[in-house]
Amino acid sequence: MTSPLYGQMMDVPLLASSLLSHAARHFGDTEIVSRRIEGDIHRYTYRDCEKRAKQLAQALIALGVEPGDRIGTLAWNGYRHLECYYGTTGMGAVCHTINPRLFPDQIAFIIDHADDAYVCFDMTFAPLVDIIAPQCPKVKGWIALGDASCIGEHLGQYLGNMEQPVLSYETLVTAQDGNYEWPQFDERTASFLCYTSGTTGNPKGALYSHRSTVLHAYGAALPDAMGASSSDSILPVVPMFHVNAWGIPHAAPLVGAKLVFPGKDLDGKSLYELMESEGVTYSAGVPTVWLALLNYMKQADVRFSTLKRTVIGGSACPPAMLRTFEDDYGVEVIHAWGMTEMSPLGTLARLSWKQKQRSPDEQRASREKQGHVIFGVDMKIVGEEGQELPWDGRAFGDLYVRGPWVIDRYFRRDESPLVDGWFPTGDVSTIDADGFMHITDRSKDVIKSGGEWISSIDLENIAVSHPQVAEAACIACSHPKWTERPLIVAVLRPDATLTRDELLAYYDGKVAKWWVPDDVVFADELPHTATGKLQKLRLREIYRNHVLPDVAEKAV
Structure with missing residues (x-):
C-alpha cells in the first residue's frame, strides 16, 4: 500500500493567541470599550490589549504558573477579563471561567475540581471570595482585578477569611514590560475550561482545545452564523463566564470588530445608553435580559439608532420577543442554540435564498426555530428504538450532535457520554426539510x-x-x-x-x-x-x- 501524498503547506498551529495577534497587527487602532467596576468608561485598542495580555502572561510565569495550570476567573465582561482570556491561554495555561451566579458551594466545588492555581476576581465578588476561599485550599492566591488601593478598600470588610495571598492584578501586570513572544505548541493543547450550570448534580467540566477554540471562532463569524464584521460594534450581553460569551471574544478579534463591554450593569437603561453612546450594531444575550431592555425602551419611549442585529439564545426566544424587536424596532433577531459541551454554537436561524422566496409568514415561522447547523456541526434526531428519524418537521426525537468543537468526554471523567460517536444533547427536537432544527423540549421536561x-x-x-x-x-x-x-x-x-x-x-x-x-x-x-x-x-x-x-x- 502506497503512503498518502501530503500537501506542502506551512504547519502553523491554530492557537487562541493568534486571534489577538491578528487583531493587534491588522486592526490595532480598533477600540475595546468597557464600563468598569470602578464606574467609569475605559477605552483602549487591540494593540494595547495584546501588550497587556503579554504582560499578564509574564506575570503568571513569574508566579510559577506552568503550561496546563488552570487560572480561574470570577469576572464581568470587561477589558481585564479579556486580557485573562488571552494572557493565560497564550502562555499555555488554561483559562477557567467561573459562573459567579452559582451557589457558593458549587463554585468552591468547581474551583477545587479544576485545581485552579490562581483565581482572578472582580472586586464586586469580594464577599463571595471571602466565603469560598476557606473551601479552596489548593488555590495559591487570589488576584483582584484592580489596583492595590482597590484591594485596600475591601480588606477591612471582606477577604478576612483568606489564608492565601490577595494580589493586585494591576500591580502584577504593570511590573512586566510586555516584551514577550507567544509560544508555539500543539493546537490540541487545552485552552478553556467551562462548567455546566449544574442544575442536576455537580457541574461538569468541558475542556476546550486551542484548535476547537479557533475553529469555533471561524464558525461563529460566518455570514450565516453570527455574521460578525470589522464594520460592527459588538456588545456581548451574554457574560464571558457563560461559555466564553458564545465565542464573541474570539470572533470579534478574528474579524477586527469593535468590542463594547457592559460590566456589571445589565439593566435595560444601562444597556440602552451604552449601545447608543458606542454605536453598537450587534449584540447577543439571553431572553431574560432582552425582556428588561424592551420593557425599559417601551416605558421611556426610545428607539435604537444603530443596533441592527442581535443573537438570542440560552433558552428559546419567545416569538413575541422576536416580533417586537423586528416590527417595533427594526432589529433582526438571530435565534441560536448551543450547549456548553459544544463551545457552544450549534445552530442559527439564518434563512437561505430558497427560504427567502417564501411568504413573510413562512419566513418568520422558520426563523422562530433554532435554525440550521453551521459547518463544524452535524446533527440527527433519534427515536425511542435508536432509529434515525426523518427530516420532515413532524417527527421528533432525541437530538444528537458531533463535530470538532463538541466534547469527547467531560473533564476528569473516564467514561464518554458519546453514543456511536454522537453526543446526546438531552433535547427533543424536529428537523424540517430545510435542515432547520426546532427544540420542542428538554427530554426531562417533555409532557x-x-x-x-x-x-x-x-x-x-x-x-x-x-x-x-x-x-x-x-x-x-x-x-x-x-x-x-x-x-x-x-x-x-x-x-x-x-x-x-x-x-x-x-x-x-x-x-x-x-x-x-x-x-x-x-x-x-x-x-x-x-x-x-x-x-x-x-x-x-x-x-x-x-x-x-x-x-x-x-x-x-
Missing part, C-alpha cells in the same frame, strides 16, 4: 399525555405572546387518566387583569384541543438557573402537589 408528547416550549411561547403576560413556564402535572397534563405558571405584567379562563381561552385555535393546558397559576416570579434559563426542576418541586381542576371535581 407525555395519554402516550403522546406535548411540547412545553410551544405552550410557553403562546402564553408569553399574550400582551398581559411577562413570562411563563409549562410543566407536567400528574393525572390519573392521562398520566401527565400541562400546567402553565405565568407572571403577569404590571396592572394586568388577565384571568385563568381568559388565558386558557387564548389557546383556542392555536394548538390541538388536547394540547390546551388544564390549568393556570399566577406567580410573582419564576425561578431561573445561573445562566438565565427557566428552572423547571424547581417549579416541579413547588407544584408537585397541585391538583388539576377536573381531578379535583371527580374527587368531590
Whole structure:
C-alpha cells in the first residue's frame, strides 16, 4: 500500500493567541470599550490589549504558573477579563471561567475540581471570595482585578477569611514590560475550561482545545452564523463566564470588530445608553435580559439608532420577543442554540435564498426555530428504538450532535457520554426539510399525555405572546387518566387583569384541543438557573402537589 501524498503547506498551529495577534497587527487602532467596576468608561485598542495580555502572561510565569495550570476567573465582561482570556491561554495555561451566579458551594466545588492555581476576581465578588476561599485550599492566591488601593478598600470588610495571598492584578501586570513572544505548541493543547450550570448534580467540566477554540471562532463569524464584521460594534450581553460569551471574544478579534463591554450593569437603561453612546450594531444575550431592555425602551419611549442585529439564545426566544424587536424596532433577531459541551454554537436561524422566496409568514415561522447547523456541526434526531428519524418537521426525537468543537468526554471523567460517536444533547427536537432544527423540549421536561408528547416550549411561547403576560413556564402535572397534563405558571405584567379562563381561552385555535393546558397559576416570579434559563426542576418541586381542576371535581 502506497503512503498518502501530503500537501506542502506551512504547519502553523491554530492557537487562541493568534486571534489577538491578528487583531493587534491588522486592526490595532480598533477600540475595546468597557464600563468598569470602578464606574467609569475605559477605552483602549487591540494593540494595547495584546501588550497587556503579554504582560499578564509574564506575570503568571513569574508566579510559577506552568503550561496546563488552570487560572480561574470570577469576572464581568470587561477589558481585564479579556486580557485573562488571552494572557493565560497564550502562555499555555488554561483559562477557567467561573459562573459567579452559582451557589457558593458549587463554585468552591468547581474551583477545587479544576485545581485552579490562581483565581482572578472582580472586586464586586469580594464577599463571595471571602466565603469560598476557606473551601479552596489548593488555590495559591487570589488576584483582584484592580489596583492595590482597590484591594485596600475591601480588606477591612471582606477577604478576612483568606489564608492565601490577595494580589493586585494591576500591580502584577504593570511590573512586566510586555516584551514577550507567544509560544508555539500543539493546537490540541487545552485552552478553556467551562462548567455546566449544574442544575442536576455537580457541574461538569468541558475542556476546550486551542484548535476547537479557533475553529469555533471561524464558525461563529460566518455570514450565516453570527455574521460578525470589522464594520460592527459588538456588545456581548451574554457574560464571558457563560461559555466564553458564545465565542464573541474570539470572533470579534478574528474579524477586527469593535468590542463594547457592559460590566456589571445589565439593566435595560444601562444597556440602552451604552449601545447608543458606542454605536453598537450587534449584540447577543439571553431572553431574560432582552425582556428588561424592551420593557425599559417601551416605558421611556426610545428607539435604537444603530443596533441592527442581535443573537438570542440560552433558552428559546419567545416569538413575541422576536416580533417586537423586528416590527417595533427594526432589529433582526438571530435565534441560536448551543450547549456548553459544544463551545457552544450549534445552530442559527439564518434563512437561505430558497427560504427567502417564501411568504413573510413562512419566513418568520422558520426563523422562530433554532435554525440550521453551521459547518463544524452535524446533527440527527433519534427515536425511542435508536432509529434515525426523518427530516420532515413532524417527527421528533432525541437530538444528537458531533463535530470538532463538541466534547469527547467531560473533564476528569473516564467514561464518554458519546453514543456511536454522537453526543446526546438531552433535547427533543424536529428537523424540517430545510435542515432547520426546532427544540420542542428538554427530554426531562417533555409532557407525555395519554402516550403522546406535548411540547412545553410551544405552550410557553403562546402564553408569553399574550400582551398581559411577562413570562411563563409549562410543566407536567400528574393525572390519573392521562398520566401527565400541562400546567402553565405565568407572571403577569404590571396592572394586568388577565384571568385563568381568559388565558386558557387564548389557546383556542392555536394548538390541538388536547394540547390546551388544564390549568393556570399566577406567580410573582419564576425561578431561573445561573445562566438565565427557566428552572423547571424547581417549579416541579413547588407544584408537585397541585391538583388539576377536573381531578379535583371527580374527587368531590
